[in-house]
Amino acid sequence: MSTTLTTDAPAQAGASPPKRRKRRFGRHRLAPFLFTVLTAALFALFFVGPGVLGLSYSLTDYRGWGDAEFVGLANYAELLRDESFYGALGRTLVYALFSVPLAYCLSLSMAVALNAVRSKGKTAARIIFFLPWLVSPIVTGVIWRWMFGESFGFINYLIRLVGGGGLPWSSDADLSLAVVILASAWGGAAFNMLLFIAALNNVPQSYYEAARLDGANAWQLFRNITLPSIAPTSVLVILLTTLGQMKEFAMIQALNGGGPGTQNRLIVQYIYETGFERSQIGYASAASMVLLVVLMIIAIIQLWVSKRSGNAW
Numbered sequence: 001m002s003t004t005l006t007t008d009a010p011a012q013a014g015a016s017p018p019k020r021r022k023r024r025f026g027r028h029r030l031a032p033f034l035f036t037v038l039t040a041a042l043f044a045l046f047f048v049g050p051g052v053l054g055l056s057y058s059l060t061d062y063r064g065w066g067d068a069e070f071v072g073l074a075n076y077a078e079l080l081r082d083e084s085f086y087g088a089l090g091r092t093l094v095y096a097l098f099s100v101p102l103a104y105c106l107s108l109s110m111a112v113a114l115n116a117v118r119s120k121g122k123t124a125a126r127i128i129f130f131l132p133w134l135v136s137p138i139v140t141g142v143i144w145r146w147m148f149g150e151s152f153g154f155i156n157y158l159i160r161l162v163g164g165g166g167l168p169w170s171s172d173a174d175l176s177l178a179v180v181i182l183a184s185a186w187g188g189a190a191f192n193m194l195l196f197i198a199a200l201n202n203v204p205q206s207y208y209e210a211a212r213l214d215g216a217n218a219w220q221l222f223r224n225i226t227l228p229s230i231a232p233t234s235v236l237v238i239l240l241t242t243l244g245q246m247k248e249f250a251m252i253q254a255l256n257g258g259g260p261g262t263q264n265r266l267i268v269q270y271i272y273e274t275g276f277e278r279s280q281i282g283y284a285s286a287a288s289m290v291l292l293v294v295l296m297i298i299a300i301i302q303l304w305v306s307k308r309s310g311n312a313w
Contacts, residue, residue, distance in 0.1 A: 172260070
């Protein structure tokens with residue numbers, strides 16, 4: 001017995017540890033790798049490439065044909081003296097300042113109404129509310145242009161039907177901007193509504209039941225439970241809506257073309273007219289780079305505010 005133990009002990013002591021089996025690069029690892037490479041290639045092709053090209057154009061006097069002469073920061077210096085650029089950028093900020101809160105409140109109200117326990121016909125209502133998202137922004141602009149036309153619009157027809165006078169929806173700059181704000185909120189509320197519905201469904205019902213036992217009313221439930229619980233979704237909706245409104249082009253181009261005159265010309269319309277109508281590709285690229293910086297600053301500020309608010313909660 002002792003001999004056997006003595007003989008086996010050195011063998012066990014000198015035995016090498018078992019080698020780990022190498023994992024093969026199988027299909028479970030190959031598929032994520034291919035998707036990652038494809039995503040990176042598409043991002044580089046459609047985002048990084050055009051961005052670098054636009055930055056390079058902004059340093060030249062390129063007009064769409066011929067050779068591009070390097071001018072350095074001359075386009076940016078000219079932008080600083082361009083009152084039309086400041087006017088378009090300022091009008092865009094005003095448009096976003098009013099349209100983003102309206103779009104947020106409208107989409108959240110729709111989501112809360114559809115998510116209520118006692119509401120009926122939820123499926124049909126969701127389909128109806130989601131229809132504006134399926135409509136092209138150009139079609140949205142045409143629809144609202146027909147509704148708010150001064151001489152042929154449906155809204156002025158209803159106003160005259162009750163004895164009032166038609167309003168100058170197209171010739172008054174403020175009324176024209178108000179129509180654009182309403183149209184953008186109507187067109188973009190559907191997608192944000194779906195985001196809010198998903199967030200509301202993830203709020204534990206036990207929170208509401210406990211608050212009701214303590215005597216909380218509907219407003220207190222919404223303010224103290226619903227809003228804090230959907231705060232990450234709210235930040236996402238506000239961020240995406242702000243970036244989308246700052247880049248609005250197709251809808252307002254079809255609705256009023258930035259009119260009356262150029263009083264409601266937004267920044268992307270200014271870039272389009274400068275680059276394609278006046279063939280100043282380099283100058284328009286410089287304006288695009290400035291818009292990119294503005295959007296990045298807005299996004300960073302919103303994320304910073306969200307982080308501070310999250311720490312406070």
